[in-house]
Amino acid sequence: MTDTHITTDELVIIEAYFHHDTPISHIAKRIGRARQTVHNVIAYLRDGHTALDYYQRHQENKKRCGRKRMVLPTDNHIRCPTLSRILFNMLMLVRRQNNLL
Structure with missing residues (x-):
């Protein structure tokens, strides 16, 4: 199962339903998301935030995910x-071959 991030369109729809006091289960069914996902957004909106705030926080959190960038050494020698x-x-193979000849 692939992990799909919530889109800005879905966030706006959730926010609109939230302001109309629509139950979380109905919102989840209408947009095809899990109730927990919708609940997380609603809980954030209840704290006085907007869908844009949620999206910006999500973008900041995504920056910390995944593999970290590697910094290669600048030495001329490979370590x-x-x-x-x-x-x-x-080297050992070459030495063995030379000894056999």
Whole structure:
């Protein structure tokens, strides 16, 4: 099952239904979302916020998700244990071949 984020259109619809005192279960059925999702938005709206505030908070939270950016070293030397192991194994193989000849 894919995780789909709530859209701005859905937020505006939830906010409109909220101002008309529509029950959460009816809102959820009409927009095709889980009751918990709609409840989270309604709880935020009850605190005096707007759909735009909810969306902006959501965007800020998304920035902290996912893989963090890597900063590669600026040294001229590569410091990678895997690469070092590969080079070492290649050197040992060459030495063994030279000893056999």
